[in-house]
Amino acid sequence: MYLSTEEKKEIFEKYGKSSTDTGSAEGQVALFTYRIKHLTGHLKKNRKDMFTQRSLVRLVGKRRKLLDYLKEKDIERYRSIIKQLSLRK
Numbered sequence: 001m002y003l004s005t006e007e008k009k010e011i012f013e014k015y016g017k018s019s020t021d022t023g024s025a026e027g028q029v030a031l032f033t034y035r036i037k038h039l040t041g042h043l044k045k046n047r048k049d050m051f052t053q054r055s056l057v058r059l060v061g062k063r064r065k066l067l068d069y070l071k072e073k074d075i076e077r078y079r080s081i082i083k084q085l086s087l088r089k
Helices: 006-014 023-046 052-072 075-085
Strands: none
Touching: 006 023, 006 075, 023 052, 023 075, 052 075
C-alpha cells in the first residue's frame, strides 16, 4: 500500500493533537489531502481509470464536509488547517 502505518502516524502527529488521535478533524483532513494528492498523480498517468476518478471525487466531498464542520465549530482551527495544507478557500 502507498501509505504505511508510520506515515499515517506522522501525519496525525503533525496535524492532529497526537499520533494516536486519529479522530480529530484536522488529522482526517490532512490524511484525505495526502490521499487526494496520491490519486491525482495516479490519474495524471491513467486518465481513463474511472474507478479512481470516482474515488477521488468522493474523497474531495468528504474533505469538504469535514472542513465545513470545522468552519462552523471553530473558525480558528479551520483557518490554521487551511493554511498548513495550502488549500484554496
